[in-house]
Amino acid sequence: MNSTLKSAWYTIGQLTDIPRLGAKVVTFHGQPIAVFRTQTDDVFALNDLCPHKGGPLSQGIVHDHKVTCPLHGWVIELDSGSATAPDEGCSHTYPVRVTAGKIEIEIQNMAVIEPNTETLST
Amino acid sequence: MTQTHSIPPEKPRLILIGNGMAGIRTLEELLKLTPELYDITVFGDEPYANYNRIMLSPVLAGEQTIPDIMLNDDDWYDRHGITLHKGVRVERIDRLTRQVITADGGSFAYDRVLIATGSRAFIPPLPGADLPGVVGFRSIADIDTMLKNCREDGHAIVIGGGLLGLEAAAGLIAHGMNVTVLHRNSNLMDRQLDPAAGRLLEKSLEERGITIRLNANTQNLSGVDYVTGVTLTTGEILPADLVVMAAGIRPNIDVALNSRLYCEQGIVVDDTLQTYDPKIYAVGECVQHRKQCYGLVAPLFEQAKVCANHLAQFGIAKYGGSMTSTKLKVTGVDVFSAGEIHAGEGHEEIVLADAARGVYKKVILRDNTIEGAVMVGDTMDGAWYFQLMRDKTDVTALREHLLFGQAHVGDAGHGAKARVASLPDSAEICGCNGVCKGDIVKAINEHKLFTLDEVRAHTKASASCGSCTGLVEDLLASTLGGDYSVAPSVKSMCACTDATHDDVRAGIYRHGLQDIRAIFGQFNWKTADGCAKCRPALNYYLLCAWPETYQDDPQSRFINERAHANIQKDGTYSVIPRIWGGVTSPSELRAIADVAERYKIPTVKITGGQRIDLLGVKKEQLPEVWRDLSAAGFVSGHGYAKALRTVKTCVGKEWCRFGTQDSTSLGIRLEQRTWGSWMPHKFKIAVSGCPRNCAEATVKDLGVVCVDSGYELSVGGNAGIKVRVTDFLCKVATEDEVVEYTTAFIQLYREEAHYLDRTAPWIERVGLPYVQRRLIEDPVGRTELAARFRLSQQFSQTDPWAERAAGKESHEFAIPLELV
Numbered sequence: 001m002n003s004t005l006k007s008a009w010y011t012i013g014q015l016t017d018i019p020r021l022g023a024k025v026v027t028f029h030g031q032p033i034a035v036f037r038t039q040t041d042d043v044f045a046l047n048d049l050c051p052h053k054g055g056p057l058s059q060g061i062v063h064d065h066k067v068t069c070p071l072h073g074w075v076i077e078l079d080s081g082s083a084t085a086p087d088e089g090c091s092h093t094y095p096v097r098v099t100a101g102k103i104e105i106e107i108q109n110m111a112v113i114e115p116n117t118e119t120l121s122t
Numbered sequence: 123m124t125q126t127h128s129i130p131p132e133k134p135r136l137i138l139i140g141n142g143m144a145g146i147r148t149l150e151e152l153l154k155l156t157p158e159l160y161d162i163t164v165f166g167d168e169p170y171a172n173y174n175r176i177m178l179s180p181v182l183a184g185e186q187t188i189p190d191i192m193l194n195d196d197d198w199y200d201r202h203g204i205t206l207h208k209g210v211r212v213e214r215i216d217r218l219t220r221q222v223i224t225a226d227g228g229s230f231a232y233d234r235v236l237i238a239t240g241s242r243a244f245i246p247p248l249p250g251a252d253l254p255g256v257v258g259f260r261s262i263a264d265i266d267t268m269l270k271n272c273r274e275d276g277h278a279i280v281i282g283g284g285l286l287g288l289e290a291a292a293g294l295i296a297h298g299m300n301v302t303v304l305h306r307n308s309n310l311m312d313r314q315l316d317p318a319a320g321r322l323l324e325k326s327l328e329e330r331g332i333t334i335r336l337n338a339n340t341q342n343l344s345g346v347d348y349v350t351g352v353t354l355t356t357g358e359i360l361p362a363d364l365v366v367m368a369a370g371i372r373p374n375i376d377v378a379l380n381s382r383l384y385c386e387q388g389i390v391v392d393d394t395l396q397t398y399d400p401k402i403y404a405v406g407e408c409v410q411h412r413k414q415c416y417g418l419v420a421p422l423f424e425q426a427k428v429c430a431n432h433l434a435q436f437g438i439a440k441y442g443g444s445m446t447s448t449k450l451k452v453t454g455v456d457v458f459s460a461g462e463i464h465a466g467e468g469h470e471e472i473v474l475a476d477a478a479r480g481v482y483k484k485v486i487l488r489d490n491t492i493e494g495a496v497m498v499g500d501t502m503d504g505a506w507y508f509q510l511m512r513d514k515t516d517v518t519a520l521r522e523h524l525l526f527g528q529a530h531v532g533d534a535g536h537g538a539k540a541r542v543a544s545l546p547d548s549a550e551i552c553g554c555n556g557v558c559k560g561d562i563v564k565a566i567n568e569h570k571l572f573t574l575d576e577v578r579a580h581t582k583a584s585a586s587c588g589s590c591t592g593l594v595e596d597l598l599a600s601t602l603g604g605d606y607s608v609a610p611s612v613k614s615m616c617a618c619t620d621a622t623h624d625d626v627r628a629g630i631y632r633h634g635l636q637d638i639r640a641i642f643g644q645f646n647w648k649t650a651d652g653c654a655k656c657r658p659a660l661n662y663y664l665l666c667a668w669p670e671t672y673q674d675d676p677q678s679r680f681i682n683e684r685a686h687a688n689i690q691k692d693g694t695y696s697v698i699p700r701i702w703g704g705v706t707s708p709s710e711l712r713a714i715a716d717v718a719e720r721y722k723i724p725t726v727k728i729t730g731g732q733r734i735d736l737l738g739v740k741k742e743q744l745p746e747v748w749r750d751l752s753a754a755g756f757v758s759g760h761g762y763a764k765a766l767r768t769v770k771t772c773v774g775k776e777w778c779r780f781g782t783q784d785s786t787s788l789g790i791r792l793e794q795r796t797w798g799s800w801m802p803h804k805f806k807i808a809v810s811g812c813p814r815n816c817a818e819a820t821v822k823d824l825g826v827v828c829v830d831s832g833y834e835l836s837v838g839g840n841a842g843i844k845v846r847v848t849d850f851l852c853k854v855a856t857e858d859e860v861v862e863y864t865t866a867f868i869q870l871y872r873e874e875a876h877y878l879d880r881t882a883p884w885i886e887r888v889g890l891p892y893v894q895r896r897l898i899e900d901p902v903g904r905t906e907l908a909a910r911f912r913l914s915q916q917f918s919q920t921d922p923w924a925e926r927a928a929g930k931e932s933h934e935f936a937i938p939l940e941l942v
Contacts, residue, residue, distance in 0.1 A: 061654040068654035
């Protein structure tokens with residue numbers, strides 16, 4: 001398995017592309033990533049996958065710094081990706097920043113690009 | 123060299139006197155609201171952290187242990203920075219210098235005091251009552267004494283045949299003692315049961331080996347350095363190795379009296395739980411509120427919430443007293459009682475007595491609402507009667523079946539599962555989430571859960587469809603036991619607010635609130651943006667209140683209503699075009715087939731509502747699919763919405779040899795009038811052409827059954843989780859009247875039901891007579907309702923699919939950006 005971790009910032013559009021308390025989806029090599037905008041214009045990105053049963057978090061209702069999954073109502077913290085108690089589970093989060101009105105997201109290429117062939121073949 | 127310390131600003135000091143359930147519950151509520159506001163100190167005169175006093179009965183019976191019933195361990199106090207003084211008794215409060223004085227001479231300054239000293243066993247002033255071996259039944263120490271004195275074939279005398287006395291007796295008999303209960307009059311639990319119920323209970327306890335002596339008054343207790351006997355007023359002497367005094371409880375107001383706080387039976391507090399000293403609050407069994415002292419646990423939870431709100435300086439909550447119910451916690455002996463137990467003037471009684479089965483049920487009515495219930499042997503429906511009582515539901519329509527229980531009034535969901543306590547641990551309680559009885563009981567015990575919401579959060583039981591709510595509440599009651607009461611007095615909309623659905627709906631009109639943020643402000647929402655429960659409800663209430671002006675908030679809608687399609691478990695969507703009255707044509711079918719092929723839609727399914735469902739459509743495909751369907755003349759079928767779904771019809775007299783009216787055309791006409799209207803929940807209509815009822819109209823929200831002389835209208839049916847047959851509303855002569863009554867009924871439901879209430883539970887709450895009053899006895903009101911519905915429809919009958927196919931909300935359906 002490739003051991004060098006590379007990361008890069010990707011621009012995914014304007015802050016104003018996303019309605020407040022809304023989300024948009026981007027994909028990275030097939031992996032959907034949900035990018036959320038809160039009422040106070042904070043932006044968060046996490047895998048668009050509820051740790052419960054894989055529901056699309058991007059389609060949920062956003063409130064404060066949380067989103068409620070549309071499938072079974074789990075509430076996920078946007079900053080940590082963790083489910084709120086008593087549910088347990090976590091969705092992977094990505095660093096994001098807003099520069100001159102543009103949203104940028106940092107992705108470490110490795111984990112997604114390189115298929116884990118060594119493990120498969122041994 | 124000088125060093126500067128940053129001194130943290132001094133916090134106000136809150137002292138809690140009494141380390142019991144009421145006080146700690148109040149602190150927990152307070153910490154939820156303002157975790158950092160106070161510097162908190164707790165005094166408890168018992169050498170333990172906080173424990174669940176209502177579980178002492180199972181501990182005595184050997185069903186639970188002391189560690190099982192601890193609620194907050196020492197670690198909890200540490201974690202929240204609370205100083206706990208265990209085994210320290212507070213003597214008095216010096217209100218002039220604002221200090222709490224302990225029995226060991228310590229003094230502690232305060233800014234606020236909360237008194238929660240609870241109650242103590244009332245020990246009648248009998249000669250010998252102070253002998254060792256004579257105990258109350260209130261604390262772990264009492265239980266210790268009782269257990270130490272338990273021995274096979276020993277004699278235990280319990281003085282008092284009330285709730286506590288009987289639980290003590292049942293606990294002691296489990297240890298092999300000979301137990302005699304002495305009760306002062308002729309009726310066990312005379313505060314909660316009528317004589318018939320008392321006799322049945324007596325029989326049931328005697329079968330368990332407990333000797334019951336009625337009209338037995340104690341003269342004195344005898345013994346030299348330990349109790350050995352009880353002498354009755356008749357002169358009879360009963361041998362005793364242990365005497366339990368269960369002659370009632372009294373508020374423990376010593377501290378308050380020593381502090382010269384105004385007390386009557388208890389410490390007198392107002393609706394904010396404040397005593398006559400504004401710096402001092404009090405909650406729980408030591409309190410007297412509106413002339414009432416409570417000895418049960420449910421009121422204390424409500425008081426804790428209100429008191430915490432004021433301690434947190436929010437200043438908006440109000441305690442209006444509690445309605446309480448009682449459940450005896452003796453395994454295998456079911457007793458429930460609430461409200462009035464004896465019929466007085468203006469009361470009616472309905473009684474069911476089946477001595478062979480050991481079942482007795484009595485409901486007391488006044489003006490067709492329940493004011494009391496007494497049950498022995500089968501208490502399955504206690505929670506239901508209590509609910510009807512609390513909601514003051516008009517039960518005229520239920521009266522015939524009332525005593526047979528909720529299972530017989532249309533709720534076929536769980537009727538057969540009576541007596542949840544006797545179910546095995548493996549019995550599935552929640553079918554939606556696969557939660558068994560054992561899981562729920564374990565969660566209640568392990569996580570110290572007290573409320574339905576807590577059980578929902580931890581187990582998911584009753585968190586989806588809610589049909590097992592009654593079972594879960596029963597499990598809570600039977601697991602927590604004792605005097606646990608299941609129903610709080612009012613339910614707030616969600617955790618974001620203390621306001622109820624009705625408060626909010628009324629407030630929108632009263633204050634002319636025009637958007638969600640205005641509601642948050644008016645009702646002091648605790649969260650910045652609300653949550654997934656309240657926002658959709660508020661959006662609907664505003665839409666219903668101001669149809670002409672309110673701007674719908676898509677971000678406050680569940681995804682299905684935002685995307686105008688139904689999300690599936692894999693994240694794709696289903697599309698159901700409207701097929702008016704279920705009547706279609708070759709060209710329409712061809713158009714649907716073309717769309718299915720063109721977009722490679724994997725599944726095409728006929729629905730139960732006479733329509734065609736296209737399943738597996740990707741979100742970004744939706745506008746194109748809709749565009750093609752629109753071109754063929756279709757509009758949205760709202761199969762995803764809290765709105766009118768289908769109007770199911772049979773072919774009626776046009777074809778059917780039995781048909782009495784043109785049910786198909788009438789169905790289409792109704793659908794064209796009512797489609798597009800947002801409602802509290804989904805709404806289904808059916809029209810059958812004759813009483814054979816092929817369109818199954820009697821399990822719809824509104825059903826029309828055509829007869830030769832007109833149209834029979836019935837409402838509130840449901841074929842889902844709980845099968846409920848509609849209630850007959852009225853018969854009308856013309857199609858125009860069908861339309862008027864239907865639209866008026868829908869508008870009444872739209873304006874008054876809580877969000878997410880189907881018509882069935884709404885009607886069960888308000889009672890059918892209420893609906894009849896509004897729609898039949900008040901023709902002017904009915905036409906006004908119908909007119910308001912027509913007005914609102916002017917703004918809602920635009921096809922959301924056509925709009926989106928033309929580009930509206932395009933960001934919602936954008937193809938995800940691929941990052942490379």
